[in-house]
Amino acid sequence: MEISEIYLNRLSESSELYKEVAEKLGIDRITDKASLSGALMGLDSPHTFKLYVSDEDVINPAVDEITEVFRSCDGNSHMITVEILEDEFLNLIDEHSRLTRTSKPRSLVHRDGDLHPTVHIWLIKRRDMGIYVLLQKRSPEKDVNPDRYDVSAAGHVSQGGEFRHAAVRELKEELGIEITGEKLELIGLINSVTKYGEINDNELSAIYLCREDIDTDQLVLQSSEVSEVCWAEIDEILSIMKNDDFPNCISLKELDMIKKAVF
Numbered sequence: 001m002e003i004s005e006i007y008l009n010r011l012s013e014s015s016e017l018y019k020e021v022a023e024k025l026g027i028d029r030i031t032d033k034a035s036l037s038g039a040l041m042g043l044d045s046p047h048t049f050k051l052y053v054s055d056e057d058v059i060n061p062a063v064d065e066i067t068e069v070f071r072s073c074d075g076n077s078h079m080i081t082v083e084i085l086e087d088e089f090l091n092l093i094d095e096h097s098r099l100t101r102t103s104k105p106r107s108l109v110h111r112d113g114d115l116h117p118t119v120h121i122w123l124i125k126r127r128d129m130g131i132y133v134l135l136q137k138r139s140p141e142k143d144v145n146p147d148r149y150d151v152s153a154a155g156h157v158s159q160g161g162e163f164r165h166a167a168v169r170e171l172k173e174e175l176g177i178e179i180t181g182e183k184l185e186l187i188g189l190i191n192s193v194t195k196y197g198e199i200n201d202n203e204l205s206a207i208y209l210c211r212e213d214i215d216t217d218q219l220v221l222q223s224s225e226v227s228e229v230c231w232a233e234i235d236e237i238l239s240i241m242k243n244d245d246f247p248n249c250i251s252l253k254e255l256d257m258i259k260k261a262v263f
Contacts, residue, residue, distance in 0.1 A: 001046045009089055009103060010054045011160060014062035021066060033065050040073040040080060048081045052105040054089040054159070089159040090116045093204045097189065103159040113200035117157035119167040121184065121208045122258055130233040131262050134214065136174070136226045144196045149248040163206040171210070176220025184208040187261040190253055207254055209261060234259060
């Protein structure tokens with residue numbers, strides 16, 4: 001049985017959506033409901049379609065009519081099986097480390113190892129001669145690295161987004177911190193490739209510092225992402241990271257970047 005994955009992006013124009021469907025079916029001149037229905041009902045071999053619909057809360061009539069046609073044909077033809085999945089779409093990064101307009105469902109980005117944008121935000125403070133960073137402990141509900149200490153806040157850059165805006169959003173969502181983008185200091189980009197079971201995570205991460213005076217007692221933690229937070233001195237972290245009793249997924253490169261940026 002042939003399987004086709006079709007991306008229905010709610011931010012795309014009608015012509016772009018029908019072009020996507022036509023290319024995945026390998027059929028020319030699918031431009032509306034009628035031509036799509038005719039193409040589907042004309043299939044002479046079993047075919048499974050996975051329709052990935054982007055998760056923006058926007059109305060796109062073309063997306064709705066395309067999914068309606070697929071559902072109808074699924075019910076009227078034994079040759080067609082349709083699965084509709086909602087997913088976050090991510091813009092991909094090209095070979096020159098530039099953000100592109102090409103977007104793809106997050107689950108498939110992680111399956112296929114496509115290079116995609118993320119942000120890492122480190123809350124820092126100086127005390128005496130030490131540099132302290134805020135660590136979050138990842139929620140036990142997380143699919144990747146549950147119950148491990150990590151960067152203060154992090155997340156993907158959704159399609160149509162920008163690194164700094166995504167960093168502001170993640171601080172708000174994960175820690176309840178509301179700040180403007182000007183308060184974030186970009187200290188570099190890091191490409192990291194990690195495999196977690198079936199997840200092939202190929203990220204280009206923008207690394208930001210936030211030097212705001214943060215009272216951890218006032219933080220509002222997103223329970224699905226963060227179970228707790230704590231301050232830790234960088235050199236102490238580097239020392240205990242050699243110990244298997246310290247569960248973490250902290251990047252040594254990022255800690256080194258922080259020290260260079262602060263001193």
